Amino acid sequence: MEEVRETSAWVARNSSHVTIDSSGLEKVVETMKESIPKVEWDYEGIHYFDNGPLTVQYLFVLDALNFCFWPDKDLNYDHLAKGLKEALLNDHSAFDADRLQKYTGPQLRELLKWPRSLPLEEERVRLLHEVGFELERSFEGKASKLVESCGKSAVKLVALVTRHFPGFRDHSMYKGHQVFLYKRAQIFAADLWGAFNGQGYGEFNDIGSITMFADYIVPAVLQQLGVLKYSSTLANAIQASSEIGAGTEEEVELRACSIFAVEKMRELLSIKCGKQVLSVELDLWLWSVGVQCPSLQHHRTLSIYY
Numbered sequence: 472m473e474e475v476r477e478t479s480a481w482v483a484r485n486s487s488h489v490t491i492d493s494s495g496l497e498k499v500v501e502t503m504k505e506s507i508p509k510v511e512w513d514y515e516g517i518h519y520f521d522n523g524p525l526t527v528q529y530l531f532v533l534d535a536l537n538f539c540f541w542p543d544k545d546l547n548y549d550h551l552a553k554g555l556k557e558a559l560l561n562d563h564s565a566f567d568a569d570r571l572q573k574y575t576g577p578q579l580r581e582l583l584k585w586p587r588s589l590p591l592e593e594e595r596v597r598l599l600h601e602v603g604f605e606l607e608r609s610f611e612g613k614a615s616k617l618v619e620s621c622g623k624s625a626v627k628l629v630a631l632v633t634r635h636f637p638g639f640r641d642h643s644m645y646k647g648h649q650v651f652l653y654k655r656a657q658i659f660a661a662d663l664w665g666a667f668n669g670q671g672y673g674e675f676n677d678i679g680s681i682t683m684f685a686d687y688i689v690p691a692v693l694q695q696l697g698v699l700k701y702s703s704t705l706a707n708a709i710q711a712s713s714e715i716g717a718g719t720e721e722e723v724e725l726r727a728c729s730i731f732a733v734e735k736m737r738e739l740l741s742i743k744c745g746k747q748v749l750s751v752e753l754d755l756w757l758w759s760v761g762v763q764c765p766s767l768q769h770h771r772t773l774s775i776y777y
């Protein structure tokens with residue numbers, strides 16, 4: 472994901488509100504010298520898995536909807552995963568391409584067993600329709616065909632997903648530059664890799680090319696670890712749970728600096744300890760730390776991208 476790395480590095484170099492603290496970064500790397508915490512994929516036991524193409528369909532639908540849970544304080548990612556898993560166990564054709572194109576808001580709520588409107592519900596429904604439509608038009612209705620056409624390359628998969636499905640085109644304009652973050656497209660590749668344990672639909676020869684997934688949890692963890700430093704205005708806005716507009720300098724910096732910081736962490740681990748780690752592995756560790764810390768204050772942006 473050269474464009475994600477390069478454009479995030481550009482943001483980090485030109486940043487006004489978020490900085491990467493190199494001593495904070497070194498300290499974290501120091502603590503990881505001995506052993507790098509290994510987090511198992513689906514350590515929560517929430518995902519659907521049958522080792523076949525239906526799992527790929529499940530993961531694609533999951534990542535099409537994998538964004539912005541925070542406006543409902545009781546809703547989180549686990550509800551989405553468990554709800555979709557349950558739906559598929561009850562009805563194996565629930566995510567067939569023709570069915571995906573027909574869901575309504577209330578039906579999606581029912582599927583997830585959620586008693587009220589979902590955050591950005593209209594967008595979630597629109598994105599489900601988009602996934603169903605394009606899968607049917609170009610991939611025989613099957614996300615597994617999409618993955619098969621990538622020749623075991625995660626980079627190709629991200630490129631194909633973003634080319635075919637506009638909802639996955641997670642990018643921003645920042646100080647006159649286009650910045651690519653591609654959180655949900657990259658996490659789809661990582662989810663396949665994790666779920667299938669690097670085999671079959673999860674075999675990618677270039678998994679090391681994927682960056683971390685710039686969501687709202689990992690930046691907050693990096694800040695708590697002393698890796699990211701915020702300007703006082705930004706720190707106050709996050710503390711006060713004020714909304715940070717999508718596409719604002721602050722929002723792009725929070726996300727891009729997180730990507731850059733994890734890349735630096737990976738570089739340092741290699742230079743200092745000769746340890747080769749993947750950004751995906753660092754991401755999963757940081758994310759799991761974040762979701763286990765309920766008091767974590769994260770930034771609030773209404774977005775379909777993360």
Ligand SMILES: Nc1nc2c(c(CN[C@H]3C=C[C@H](O)[C@@H]3O)cn2[C@@H]2O[C@H](COP(=O)(O)O)[C@@H](O)[C@H]2O)c(=O)[nH]1
Nearest residue numbers: 512513514537538540541547548684686687689758777
């Ligand atoms: N960076 C990063 N962000 C991730 C994930 C995952 C889940 N990954 C699966 C893969 C293996 C594991 O076993 C997980 O099951 C979700 N998120 C994001 O976090 C947010 C969840 O917010 P809340 O629910 O409100 O706390 C939301 O933006 C969501 O998109 C990840 O791995 N990395």
